Amino acid sequence: MSTELSMLDLFLQASLLVKAVMLVLLGMSIVSWTMIMKRSQVLSRxxxxxxxxxxxxWSGMDLSQLFQEIQVSKSYLSGSEQIFYSGFKEFARLHRSNIQVPGAVIDGTTRVMRVSLSKEVEVLETNLSFLATVGSISPYIGLFGTVWGIMHAFLALGAVKHATLAMVAPGIAEALIATAMGLFTAIPAVIAYNRLTVKVSKLENNYMNFMESFSSILHHQAFTALKE
Incomplete structure (x- = not known):
């Protein structure tokens, strides 16, 4: 309890600029943790x-039936569902008008699915750039507060005739708290950014593998219909 009180006292005694630095870092830390928890939930879902x-x-359900089922909730589709929906919809449209040119049908369908894949990955990466920025700049913001606090402490020390360590220690301590807060803000952000980026990459690979498999199935259907 005394440690918490002394840290509070150091904050209250700090210069206005050092207080501002600490508050900025605290705000960045709160926003970062909020985004970390939210992104973790989104990626898990x-x-x-x-x-x-x-x-x-892959259960063997007819693709047309599957398309009809998910079309009911098309406004809430995401990930593989959205890629399937956009791909099958485009395939059906092109197949009706270009049944004699299956290659064109598959090319058009693949392009649409790639666009859908890109949008889905972009959604997954939301706010990750903020975490990367926080992880990069927080230590420097804390260091700025530290430098300013130490400079302020030594300037005050120079105004007295008999300087002692006890006189300069509080100023240096309050300055070092800014560095500690910078690291406290940056380290979780960097760790979370790396972990979440790995999860996004895994999901992206999963989506791409699904898209390739689905494209192969549509390719087979298009050329089978041509032979018939």
């Missing part, structure tokens, strides 16, 4: 939804 949809996709 995306992973679960992708696994569930792919189980349905």
């Amino acid at each position: 995306a992973d679960i939804r992708a696994a569930r949809f792919e189980d349905r996709f």
Whole structure:
């Protein structure tokens, strides 16, 4: 309890600029943790939804029936579901008008699915750049507060005739707290950014593998319909 009180006292006694630095770092830390928890939940849900949809996709269900089922909730589709929906919709449209040119049908369908994939990955990466920025600049913001606090302490020390360590210690201590807060803000942000980026990459690979498999199925259907 005394340690918490002394840190509070140091904050209250700090110069206005050092206080501002500490408050900025505290705000960045709070926002970072909020984004970390939110992004973790979003990516976990995306992973679960992708696994569930792919189980349905590979269950042997007719693709037209699957398309009709997910079309009901098309406003809430994401990930593999959205890629499937946009791809099958485009395939059906092109197939009706270009049944004699299956290559053109597959090329058009693949382009649409790639656009859908890009949008889904962009959604998954939301706020990750903020975490990277926080991880990069927080130590420097804290260091700026430290330098300013130490400079302020020595300037005050120079105004007295008999300087002692006890006189300069509080000023240096309050300055070093800014560095500690900078590291406290940066380290979780960097760790979270790396972990979340790995999760996004895994989901992106999963989506790409699904898209390639789905494209192969559509390719087979297009050329089978041509032979018939």
